[in-house]
């Protein structure tokens with residue numbers, strides 16, 4: 240049993256089920272990120288935890304207490320909304336203490352909490368302003384401050400950074416992470432941005448079409464995605480998905496892929512049970528950074544395979560150079576060191592770290608587990 | 610770039626502009642002329658009106674017609690002037706406007722932020738009430754007021770006007786609140802505010818423009834209403850009914866100067882409301898119409 244338990248929760252609007260049997264146990268102090276494409280049901284799930292949406296079936300419990308029918312204000316949660324939802328007629332200070340006032344906290348305590356939190360968030364000089372007189376980033380801080388003063392069991396964030404410009408978003412991301420490390424609060428955070436999910440979370444729930452596709456640490460999600468959806472949704476540029484055949488060479492399973500000229504190349508798998516798939520088609524998943532130039536290959540890896548192929552396009556991006564090639568008729572992207580010397584049209588010896596390769600069943604789109 | 614997009618006014622040449630102003634001026638004169646006639650004739654002795662030009666300025670300026678219209682003129686059978694009826698109107702208009710605006714605001718709040726099954730049907734029915742002609746309800750309303758013991762009294766008139774006004778005020782507030790972000794209400798719910806606290810602390814402070822719209826609309830309609838006034842006013846007839854009695858009294862000479870003064874007195878409150886709050890009226894109507 241966790242600190243926040245979501246047990247077998249479904250949500251229907253009329254006959255349409257938009258969330259299907261969601262099961263997540265969040266530990267105390269965890270930073271859980273719900274990530275997924277638009278319309279997958281992230282906000283719905285968050286609103287159900289907050290009590291703003293009813294629960295069709297299943298239970299949600301905080302600290303062991305089932306809260307299905309508890310009013311939002313009595314769940315001891317605080318929420319930061321995408322639009323910040325600051326009360327336009329109140330000053331920053333009034334905005335932040337409104338919840339305390341409604342909960343009957345005496346004025347002296349309210350002032351104390353306000354002073355503490357506004358100092359922590361560096362908004363103590365803004366307390367007398369109205370929300371309309373603040374910049375986007377300041378509003379964001381006030382919205383977080385309003386949640387913080389309540390000192391709740393669980394913080395809920397619904398895409399809190401999506402209204403900020405790119406630079407500020409990165410800054411605030413770091414800020415939220417720092418805050419979490421300092422305060423060690425339990426957070427459920429909704430985003431559709433997979434980088435936010437990776438950087439902030441201690442665990443990620445990847446959602447699609449109302450299903451939790453995978454629940455795990457950022458590393459688990461990134462390295463061992465449980466299906467094709469998770470593999471392609473997380474990571475940028477996306478994981479290369481290459482149609483391949485499992486071929487046995489010297490009794491060891493290899494992935495047989497075609498180079499740009501249609502010539503077969505063999506890449507040795509690390510995963511012994513792929514021998515069961517000998518002669519069958521699979522989908523080979525390799526992340527761009529797993530294909531490098533030989534010098535850039537991971538020295539810790541015990542399975543670097545060589546792949547000779549023609550370069551189609553190179554895209555220098557400052558810190559890295561992205562190289563596109565054709566593999567089994569599909570574009571595949573490699574991520575090279577910035578000073579790797581490659582040119583379009585050149586035939587190049589790539590190094591593929593097959594330790595990090597994953598294989599998917601083309602029919603079920605599930606990962607073939609070792 | 611921004612300079613261009615900010616300037617939303619249509620650019621016009623000097624000639625077009627002059628033309629527009631001339632047309633506007635003609636319209637303004639057209640509407641102001643009757644008012645001018647009323648004012649001018651209300652401050653001259655009767656002999657000047659009957660004997661001479663209605664358009665001329667008075668030779669002898671006098672406020673006597675105003676005094677008479679207000680306190681001594683024959684209204685119906687009693688020589689009371691319009692004063693008691695003015696008071697009737699005030700006692701009817703103020704509560705009727707206040708109640709219908711408050712109820713409309715609450716309705717709009719519930720219909721947008723506390724949705725329930727069948728709420729759009731309910732709203733549709735309330736909208737429908739805006740289109741029911743007064744004459745249709747006269748007889749049922751008379752019966753109802755009689756049953757409630759409110760016939761011929763100011764509270765009866767208040768009830769009638771509140772019932773009739775709620776359709777409009779609900780429409781105004783619903784459309785205004787439809788554009789009000791629901792996330793704010795949700796945030797307040799989590800903060801622990803109840804139904805009325807959210808209304809009072811969050812919604813109402815930003816409802817200024819639409820309150821003005823509702824008040825002006827209700828005030829002018831109720832103040833200017835004649836039909837309900839004569840039908841249900843009984844002994845507490847409002848200003849409009851009294852003005853009619855004053856102007857149509859069949860005994861003695863027709864004192865046009867007193868009639869003019871009385872008519873202005875009857876129109877004055879709505880005029881003042883428009884002048885004081887008119888620009889908020891337009892602003893509020895626009896705000897409500899952006900979304901909803």
Ligand SMILES: Nc1ncnc2c1ncn2[C@@H]1O[C@H](COP(=O)(O)OP(=O)(O)OP(=O)(O)O)[C@@H](O)[C@H]1O
Nearest residue numbers: 252255257275276277278279280281282283284431
């Ligand atoms: N009131 C409603 N009635 C019917 N369907 C709804 C309702 N609210 C949401 N849905 C549906 O539920 C699904 C999940 O919606 P939700 O808002 O949770 O998506 P989301 O993952 O937060 O997406 P986004 O990233 O765009 O915010 C959507 O398919 C949506 O159409």
Ligand SMILES: [Mg+2]
Nearest residue numbers: 281282283397
């Ligand atoms: Mg959402």
